[in-house]
Amino acid sequence: MVITVRKNKLYSRNGQFLKAVDCPRKVSKDDLNRQSDKNLNCSQCHKTVMDTDFMTETQLIELLHDTPDTCLAINLKNPIFKAET
Amino acid sequence: MMHGAYSEAPHKFQNTENLREVETVFDAKQINTAQKNGAICVTRRREINPDLNLTSLLLRNRDNKEYITVPEREYYERSGLVNYDKSAWELIQEVQGYARPSISENNWGAYILPADAKVGERFFIKKLIEDLVASKFWYSVTPAETAIATWDGTNLVIDHSSYSFQLVG
Numbered sequence: 075m076v077i078t079v080r081k082n083k084l085y086s087r088n089g090q091f092l093k094a095v096d097c098p099r100k101v102s103k104d105d106l107n108r109q110s111d112k113n114l115n116c117s118q119c120h121k122t123v124m125d126t127d128f129m130t131e132t133q134l135i136e137l138l139h140d141t142p143d144t145c146l147a148i149n150l151k152n153p154i155f156k157a158e159t
Numbered sequence: 160m161m162h163g164a165y166s167e168a169p170h171k172f173q174n175t176e177n178l179r180e181v182e183t184v185f186d187a188k189q190i191n192t193a194q195k196n197g198a199i200c201v202t203r204r205r206e207i208n209p210d211l212n213l214t215s216l217l218l219r220n221r222d223n224k225e226y227i228t229v230p231e232r233e234y235y236e237r238s239g240l241v242n243y244d245k246s247a248w249e250l251i252q253e254v255q256g257y258a259r260p261s262i263s264e265n266n267w268g269a270y271i272l273p274a275d276a277k278v279g280e281r282f283f284i285k286k287l288i289e290d291l292v293a294s295k296f297w298y299s300v301t302p303a304e305t306a307i308a309t310w311d312g313t314n315l316v317i318d319h320s321s322y323s324f325q326l327v328g
Contacts, residue, residue: 082326097328106327111235123327127297128235148326151296 077131079150080158084138092138095146103147114147123147130154163300164215164230166258170293171304172321174283178307181315182271183286185263190271197274201315205266208290211302213256218248228254230298259290259302270308270315278312289317294324 077092078085084092099118106114106123114123123145126134131154137144150157174180184190190200215228232243262268268288276282284306293303307318 079326082328095326095328101327103325103327111240128237130237145328146326149294149296150324150326151294151299151301 076156077134077154078158079148079155086135092135093142093144093146095148097145106147116145121145126154127152162209162212162214163258163295164213164228164298165300166211166213166256167294167299167301169259169304170301170322174285176281176283176307178281178283179273179276181282181284181308183268183284183288184271185265185268190269193271199272199274199276199310200269201272202267202269203288205263205268205288205290207257208259208292210292210295211258211290211300213254213258213300215254215298216243217251217254218243219251221247221249226251234298258300262286262288272310272315276310278310281307281309281318282315284308284315284317287317291317291319291322293322296324 076087079095082096083094086092101116101118105117107117108125109115109122111128112125114125116123124137125147127147127149129137134154148155182193184193190202194200215230216232217226217228219226227243227248229241229243232245232248234241270284270288272282287303287306291303291306293301295301303322307321308315309318
């Protein structure tokens with residue numbers, strides 16, 4: 075299972091829209107402070123940002139199903155993502 | 160932020176915008192020849208980039224003598240926290256390296272731009288002089304090999320957004 079990233083939007087394997095990853099404050103990973111292996115803290119708005127580097131596709135989809143507004147940090151080198159232009 | 164432990168092959172991307180290309184040279188004679196032909200020459204110092212330093216540990220299992228290299232004694236994988244405890248794994252050596260293979264015996268190079276380069280014009284650099292990070296993931300780091308840069312009239316300014324690999328939101 076691979077999550078497709080197209081124009082900063084995430085889609086499941088069956089094409090279902092999952093989330094837009096587009097911070098309105100244009101926060102970068104450098105603005106995030108690590109709290110734990112999966113949690114980062116945003117220095118701009120102090121929200122918790124989920125680091126997806128060590129999550130599985132299933133965990134991420136379940137997370138977005140339960141809390142669709144969760145902030146995410148995504149590395150496009152992560153093999154669970156497939157970036158499309 | 161911890162150093163990477165492993166390096167990936169240099170990241171190259173194609174000149175999909177069909178920008179004019181900048182030639183890279185590492186020899187004074189080549190610069191002089193280019194200047195005589197009217198080209199614009201911009202020299203660059205090549206410096207070690209600390210973000211490309213690699214560190215890892217070479218460990219050996221005390222029982223079966225198996226060797227392994229790991230980023231640290233404790234690190235995260237997708238399955239969770241991995242631990243190579245001192246009681247089971249002895250440290251053989253702290254491993255150090257650098258993610259970008261040497262591109263020249265010298266610590267400098269020069270970019271050769273066409274004589275009619277316009278201020279604000281974007282160029283494609285096929286062979287970067289500078290040691291830049293293209294991407295990082297888990298414990299691996301990938302150096303950049305190509306770049307897009309803008310000529311500002313006196314300098315060739317690298318566009319770091321070419322290496323955008325992270326999203327937040």
